[in-house]
Amino acid sequence: KAGVTQTPRYLIKTRGQQVTLSCSPISGHRSVSWYQQTPGQGLQFLFEYFSETQRNKGNFPGRFSGRQFSNSRSEMNVSTLELGDSALYLCASSLDLAGAQTQYFGPGTRLLVL
Amino acid sequence: DAKTTQPPSMDCAEGRAANLPCNHSTISGNEYVYWYRQIHSQGPQYIIHGLKNNETNEMASLIITEDRKSSTLILPHATLRDTAVYYCIVTDNYGQNFVFGPGTRLSVLP
Numbered sequence: 604k605a606g607v608t609q610t611p612r613y614l615i616k617t618r619g620q621q622v623t624l625s626c627s628p629i630s631g632h633r634s635v636s637w638y639q640q641t642p643g644q645g646l647q648f649l650f651e652y653f654s655e656t657q658r659n660k661g662n663f664p665g666r667f668s669g670r671q672f673s674n675s676r677s678e679m680n681v682s683t684l685e686l687g688d689s690a691l692y693l694c695a696s697s698l699d700l701a702g703a704q705t706q707y708f709g710p711g712t713r714l715l716v717l
Numbered sequence: 718d719a720k721t722t723q724p725p726s727m728d729c730a731e732g733r734a735a736n737l738p739c740n741h742s743t744i745s746g747n748e749y750v751y752w753y754r755q756i757h758s759q760g761p762q763y764i765i766h767g768l769k770n771n772e773t774n775e776m777a778s779l780i781i782t783e784d785r786k787s788s789t790l791i792l793p794h795a796t797l798r799d800t801a802v803y804y805c806i807v808t809d810n811y812g813q814n815f816v817f818g819p820g821t822r823l824s825v826l827p
Contacts, residue, residue, distance in 0.1 A: 605759070636814060636815075645805075645817055645819055646761070646816070648815065648816065651814060659757035659814050661814065693761070705763050706763070706815060708760030708763075710760050712756070
């Protein structure tokens, strides 16, 4: 089976712009979670989607949003980019709702905000 | 906050067993222990998980103490490619997200 794929792999944006990242889960997986990783804060949970509905949300401002499509693919959007949004954004998929379900991570999208 | 405590770093000689400890003294009965590792800015890779019993797969063994307050991940014959940050995570069955702590940076030395 193909693993979790994320596009694009690298992205450079400027402050104030918005960005959309895409994640394709492993075939058959219905849950997609997003994480942000920075050197200062480590790996932090953003949100989780299951059956096109957001099921869990981390402690991030409303500029961070996401959605899931009927084929389980997911996108996350960051509006009004700030320098501190520079990070590795990771997507993980699991068969069912996350938690005790094993999550499989993609390679990540590295975002640089200038 | 993460429910686990791990040493920030460890060294291991190539070919020897690497034993990575994790303390999770507040774990509750329905919570699993998961181990992931992350090799230099790649996505975290699943290693193993367990609830009460010890577990073994092709990558590693997981030893959970009888009181479940701590566990040890064992890489039986560490190689240079096992150099990574190892995360121990405690999570339950109710759709809760994984909470990653800072993990243990394992350096396998030649």
